[in-house]
Amino acid sequence: MPSISDPIISIKGLGKKTSDRLNQLGIHTLEHLVFHLPNRYQDKTSITPLSNASINAEILVELNIDRIEVVPSRNRQLLCYLSDNQNQRLLLRFFHFTQYQKQAFVRGETIQSFGEVKMGHQGLEMHHPEYRIVSQNQTPLLEPTLTPIYPLCSGVSQNKMKQWVNQSLEVLKMSMLDDYFETITHQSMPSLKDSLFLLHHPDKNENLIQIEAFKHISQQRLIIEELATHQLSLLKTKKARKGKKTNAFILNNTLSDKLLDSLDFNLTNAQSRCIKEINYDLASSEPMLRLLQGDVGSGKTIVAVFALIQAVENNFQAAIMAPTEILARQHLQNFTQYLESLNIQIAYLSGSQNTQERREQMSLIESGEAKVVIGTHALFQDSVSFKDLSLVIIDEQHKFGVHQRLSLTKKAINTPHQLVMTATPIPRSLTMSTYADLDTSVIDELPPGRQLVETVALSNSRRDELIEKIKKISDDGRQIYWVCTLIEESEALRAESAEKTFDYLSSNLQELKVVMIHGKLTKSDKEVIMKDFEQGKINLLVATTVIEVGVNVPNASLMIVENSERLGLAQLHQLRGRVGRGSEKSICILMYQSPLSESAKQRLEILRQSNDGFMIAQKDLELRGPGEILGTQQTGIASMKIANIVRDAYLLKEAGYYSAKMLEASEQNQSALINRWIDEEKTHYFDA
Structure with a gap:
């Protein structure tokens, strides 16, 4: 059977x-x-009289064949003329047909035909309909259900x-x-x-209207089960991780108080709340896995510094991993600035270091002399050994794959506490579904005095007008970014685009120091350029999207993004966040190529109207869907069989309730649910 x-x-x-x-x-x-x-x-459940036929509607008719005709032209057509008992007429038009079809259409036969009704030169038509000649005992098209x-x-x-x-x-x-x-x-x-x-x-x-809108109770029943099962997988992971051995930190505020006294600004209430939430987890015997999210410029770095200080107070090591060297270098600079007065040794690892530098840094890490270790992907290579790693901080976590994060945490003797940070706010629906295994801290306020960036959309055809704008801003002693984008994911093409723009700007702004940075340059060359820009030695930086995150130059007050219609909302918001970091009013100019698609118009209008990263992230999710937002590293979580996180967000709370109930089920019941809804090759996304 x-x-x-x-x-x-x-x-x-x-x-x-x-x-x-x-x-x-x-x-x-x-x-x-x-x-x-x-x-x-x-709908083939009933036969529609021709007198009730509507243009563009799909209907089933039962009619008599009056005659057939083959139109002798370069593209031959078979025409089949039909009529009903009231002499209403319909023409079946076939652009491709066989000799068998032609012979089957016989005058006087009764035919059932299903298709879209169109208006032709001679009246009503159907093109290439599905049909059965019922008078020849062919199976009728009439069906009992839809x-x-x-x-x-x-x-x-x-x-x-x-x-x-x-x-x-x-x-x-x-x-x-x-x-x-x-x-x-x-x-x-x-x-x-x-x-x-x-x-x-x-x-x-x-109720077909409900079915088309995915609001029918039978659909909702399946959607809730699928959403709940995805959350169940994450909750099982969370439960398993909580059972692992970790180092519980004894909270000590000696260094934290010293750092607090040395700051030339006050922490916001949101930052203080997030630090308390993290400290509570660090003091637990269960490993922390907490997501720290906040808008561009909300001050996540200082929150991370207070977390790693607790590791140092307990004589443990903390590792901070960033996806790019530019961002890792920025962290090195910021963390050094905060930790120097506390006499905390920092080690730095990146792929561009020479053998001698690398050996020295690895020695500091292995001996435990370096309590804070900052780096890129180089951190999780086999040759890197920690003495007692107990806290892992991952920045821009969505840019790392699951296995990359796992390989770093496996370098610890006991399961380390993990703090994952993102400067791209995550919509609540994604947090509830995709990040259900993470505890979440949100920095939902900006530091006082933070300038809102004015955003302007400008056609590419008005590029020349920007030359005078750049001169004025430079004369005022401020700096400018000009970002180049291309549709193709080719670094060579991006560089070519940047070079053309660089030549144009250099020839029109000869009195200014114009420099170009892109992905084809060596890491050391990029570092030198960024350092010169930070020190004010460069007036205008022509860049690809390598500057999207991590670059902090308070003196930069103008951001120009070429072909902005080609980028997603979140990426544009990130780029815009590179300006407005000082006390001066800042502007972001989004240049676009006409004509704009409706989607591109929507994106640019949203950015012009709002600086709220959380609202922008929600709109980005609605426009592009979860697969695009989460990136290729996370698509195993985002793709579902029936549920859609955007469309079905209103069911997430109910799904959360049932996922907690599922967690109480037997292993057999849980496995049946997971095997039903989550493809086997995607279950590894839940292992981190």
Whole structure:
């Protein structure tokens, strides 16, 4: 007897080649087929009289064949003229046809035809409709329920997909399907089986408006289970991590008080609250995994400094990992500035160091002399050994893969506390679903005196007007960024674009020091340029998006972004955040190439209207979806079978309630849920 867990290759007539194609859709078993839901439906449940036909509507008609005609032109057409008993007429037009089709259309025969009604020169038409000649005993098109239309892959027809799904549904009727969710909802929602059968073959009287909007109770039942299962996976990870051994810090404020006294600014209430939340975790015997998020310029760095001071007070090591050398260098500069007066030894590791420098820094790390270690990906290489790593701080965490983070934490004797930071605010819906295993601290206020950046959109055709603007700002003693972008992900092309802009600006601003920085330069060259810019030796820096994060030059007050329509909202907001860091009023000019798409117009308008990173992040999520926002490293979490984090955000709270209930279930029930909703190759995203 067939089982719902059987592989799809067990279906008669479905060969290895087709099986491989279906695997690309995530379909490996008969159960996967029953969860492969239609993306729309056709209504063939009744025959529509031609007198009731509407233009652009899909309808099923039953008519008589009056005559056929082949139009003799370069692109031959087969025309089939039909009529009903009231002499209403319809023309079937075929641009591609066979001799068999032509012979099958016989005057006087009765035909059922389904398709979209169009208005032609001679009246109503259907082009390449689905049809059956019922008077020749062909199976009628009339169906008892709405007809599902499924997402397909290359080499698989709609008819074949329907056939395979229907075979799988027949097996489902006779199969037991673990439905733990029905138990915890106390049958307040439809069962899993009932939901699936309804969504594959809804009756005509079902609320199609609800189904199209994914608001039908049967869809909501599946969506909530999927969202809850994803959260369950993360909560299981969190529970397993909490059971690991870690070093509980004894909180000591000696160094913290010294640092606080040395600061020339006061911490905001939000920063103080976040420091307390982190300290509470550090004092626990359970390993911390906390997400620290805040808008551009909200002051995450100083919060991280207070965290690592607690590690130093307990004679442990703390590691800070950044995705780029520019950002790592910036951290080195900032952390040194804060920690110098506390006599805390800092080590720095990057890929561009020479052998001697690297050996010296690694010796400081291995001996434990360096209590604070800052670096790039170089930190998690096998040759790097820590004496007693107990706190890991990861900046711009979404730019690191899961395995990269794991390889750094594995360098600790006991599971280290982890603080992951992002300057890209994460919408609440993503935090609740994708980061459900992390505790979250939010810096939701900016330091006093922080300038809001004025944002202006300007057509590329007005580029020459910016020359005078740049001269004026430079005469006032302030500096300028000019950022170049390209659609292609080619560093060579980006550099070429920057070079053309650099030549244009250099020739028009000969009295200014104009310098270019891009990804093709060596790391040491980039460092020299950035240092010169920070020290005010460069008036105008022409750059690719390498300056997106980590660059802190308070004297820079003008940001110009070329072809801004090609970048996402969050990235543009990050770039804009490179200015407005001093006391002077700052401007960000978003240049664009006409004509703008509707999406690009929306993005630029949102940036012109708001400096609120959290609102911008939410809009970015709505416009681009979770896969784009999270990046390739996190797409295993973002891609779901039925649920959509943006569309279904209103169900996340309910899903959170049920995920906690699922955590109480048996291992067997939990496994059944996870195997159903999370592809095996994606489960490793939950290991960090």
